[in-house]
Amino acid sequence: MPGAAQFMKMPPGPPEMMFGGTVPLPQEQxxxxxxxxxxxxxxxxxxxxNDNNPEWAAKVFRGVVENAARDHVVLADPQTGMRYVVLMVNIDYLTFDEPLNYAPEFYQSPF
Structure with a gap:
């Protein structure tokens, strides 16, 4: 069917910017x-x-946060250009060297 391929193409850019704005984060999460x-x-x-991995029992990744999804985060090492996809299930903790953008209204106390 002519022209069908154009309907399957995604607009360029991050998904939250596709329709001219940002998608708000859920307020309760x-x-x-x-x-x-x-x-x-x-x-x-x-x-x-990393359980059951004798070579990489513990590993540290450092880079610029490019994106995050439910099960992974994508980091880019600015010195090497290497990209890392780190599974959320393997993350123990993370640190930032600067203040965070954070919305404390995500936490709504039941008390």
Whole structure:
């Protein structure tokens, strides 16, 4: 069918910018992926442990947060250009060297 391919193409840019605005983060959820998304472009150090992997039982990744999803984060090492996809399940904790963009209204106390 002529022209069908054009309907399957995604617009350029991040998904939240496709329709001329940003998609608000859910107000009732403060998941790591949302915190990482709020801090795209900042340098993070991610500490991981990898069960059943004798070569990489613990590994540290450092880079610019490019994107995050429910199950992974994408970091870019600005010195080497290497990209890392780190699984959320392996993350123990992470640090930033600068203040975070964070929306504390995600946490709504039940008290």
């Amino acid at each position: 403060s998941y790591l992926e949302n915190i990482l998304r709020l801090n795209r472009g900042k340098v993070a150090t991610i500490y991981t442990t």
